[in-house]
Amino acid sequence: MKIDVLSLGKFPDATMDELRSRFTLHHLSHHPAPGDIAAEQAQRIRALATEANRGATRVLIESLPNLEIISCFGVGLDLVDLKAARERGIPVTNTPGILADEVADLAIGLMLASARQIPFADRYVREGHWVNKGPIGLGRSVGNKTMGVLGLGGIGRAIADRGAAFRMRVIYSGPRPKADAPYEYVADPVELARQSHFLMVACKGGPDTQHLVSSAVIEALGPTGTLVNVARGSVVDEPAMIQALSKGRLGFAALDVFDNEPDVSPALLALPNVIVQPHHGSGTVETRTAIGKLMIDNILAHFDGRPLPTRAA
Numbered sequence: 001m002k003i004d005v006l007s008l009g010k011f012p013d014a015t016m017d018e019l020r021s022r023f024t025l026h027h028l029s030h031h032p033a034p035g036d037i038a039a040e041q042a043q044r045i046r047a048l049a050t051e052a053n054r055g056a057t058r059v060l061i062e063s064l065p066n067l068e069i070i071s072c073f074g075v076g077l078d079l080v081d082l083k084a085a086r087e088r089g090i091p092v093t094n095t096p097g098i099l100a101d102e103v104a105d106l107a108i109g110l111m112l113a114s115a116r117q118i119p120f121a122d123r124y125v126r127e128g129h130w131v132n133k134g135p136i137g138l139g140r141s142v143g144n145k146t147m148g149v150l151g152l153g154g155i156g157r158a159i160a161d162r163g164a165a166f167r168m169r170v171i172y173s174g175p176r177p178k179a180d181a182p183y184e185y186v187a188d189p190v191e192l193a194r195q196s197h198f199l200m201v202a203c204k205g206g207p208d209t210q211h212l213v214s215s216a217v218i219e220a221l222g223p224t225g226t227l228v229n230v231a232r233g234s235v236v237d238e239p240a241m242i243q244a245l246s247k248g249r250l251g252f253a254a255l256d257v258f259d260n261e262p263d264v265s266p267a268l269l270a271l272p273n274v275i276v277q278p279h280h281g282s283g284t285v286e287t288r289t290a291i292g293k294l295m296i297d298n299i300l301a302h303f304d305g306r307p308l309p310t311r312a313a
Contacts, residue, residue, distance in 0.1 A: 003303055004044040006037070006064070009051030011073060012285065015292025019049065022296065032060060047071065047299045052094065053279065055079025061088065071298045072312070073291055074282070075099065075155075078206035078232060082313045092313040093298035095291045097154055103202075103281035104158035107230045108166075110254035111147075111198050114226050114275050115140040140226075143167045148196030150189060150213070151203025151231065152178050159200050159230075171195060174203070189213070193220035198228060205232030215240035218250050226252040230281045233258040238265065245271050256281050 005023040007016075008031065019025050026041060031054050037045075045064050050056055052074025058081040061067060070085060072094040085092050113119060116139040124136050147163035149156045149172040160170045160183055170183045173192040177185040186192040189212060193199050199221050203209050213227070213236040221227060227250065229236055238259045244250035246267075254275040258264045261279055268274060282288060294310060301308050 003046050004041075005047045005049055005299065006045045007049040008032075008056075009054045009073065011049075011051070011292055012288045014289045015073075015296070018292070018296055022300070023047070031055075031057070032063075034059070037063060047302070049073065049295055049299065050080075052076045052079065055081075056085070057081055058084040061085060061090070069093070069299060069302045069308075071295045073295045076205050076232065077312055078204070078234070080313075085313065091302065091308060091311055093295075093308050093310050094312040095294045096310055096312075098290050098294060099282035099287055100154040100158045102284055102287040103155045103230050104162055106256060106277070106281045106283075107155075107159045107200055107202070107228055108162045110228050110230070110256065110275060110277065111142060111200070111226065114228070114252045114254040115142050115198075119275055120272075142198065145169070145197040146171060146195055148172065148186070148192040148199045149183075150174075150192065150199065150201045150235075151209075152181055152183075153202065153204070155230070156200070156202035157181070159202055163198075163200075168198075190216050190220045193217045193225070194222075196221060196225065198226045201227070201229040201231045201235055203231050203235060205234050209235050211235070211237040213237060213241075215244070218244045221250060223248050224251045226254065228254045230256045233261060238268070242267050242271070245273055 002024045005025055007019055007025055007027045010029060042064050046066050046068045048056055048070045050072055052072045056070050061084045067090055070090055070092045075094050075096050080092055121136055143166055145168055147168045147170050149160045152172040152174050163170045171186050172183050173186050173189050201213060215237055218240055245253055252273045256277040257279050298308050
């Protein structure tokens with residue numbers, strides 16, 4: 001008899017096909033409201049496969065009395081109630097490593113798109129301004145500039161290595177120096193920002209990093225600095241960032257994540273010095289399919305009695 005699994009979110013077609021072939025699948029595209037899962041259905045569910053951006057609340061965990069494992073599609077666990085899972089002895093897995101290169105590529109793409117005005121230049125040509133107004137203003141170089149990386153985990157290290165390949169001076173900040181990192185460690189995020197032309201935010205989300213990019217960090221980055229965030233919206237004090245961008249105290253921002261996504265602040269969207277993306281740092285067919293496979297492998301390992309490939313909590 002197939003094991004009942006609740007899947008929560010939007011997954012690649014290949015992932016959905018494998019989930020359906022291996023399990024009795026109960027799928028919701030959104031986080032369930034009370035009553036979305038019938039009591040009889042909830043009794044049968046033994047595993048939760050959830051997008052990291054959907055997570056698992058205490059209410060959801062407590063509504064599934066026979067839940068044995070939470071397997072996350074993605075790295076971040078800030079939207080999973082880990083305390084509720086621990087109280088029930090439910091292991092939580094995620095999918096580290098797979099998406100680091102993909103997210104780093106997008107971070108570098110955002111940096112270049114901002115510095116070289118790529119979205120603006122595209123519109124400029126399409127709207128006929130090149131013919132009518134002549135060349136656009138000059139952009140900004142990234143070579144020989146300083147890249148500050150906030151959080152030198154897997155994604156941060158991949159960003160840093162790419163920055164070095166662009167002949168940038170790379171510095172980083174985090175809870176502690178990394179023994180294997182060939183880059184200069186700057187303990188204070190404010191000082192990191194002060195020394196940086198481009199500040200790349202790649203740390204984990206959650207309460208420990210809430211507004212780590214504070215108004216002081218933003219002011220230190222300054223009127224010629226660029227803030228690139230591929231971590232979590234919660235890491236940046238978004239109102240302070242919007243105010244600094246609108247007043248010229250911060251030069252530019254290139255963002256893949258936001259406070260209330262997908263409802264992005266209209267005040268942020270109105271700013272001409274901002275580039276936005278729809279939180280798709282790992283958004284390629286190849287990487288998302290690999291993430292889905294690892295999510296499923298963790299579920300299969302649990303019910304086979306094998307060690308979990310990537311237990312996170």
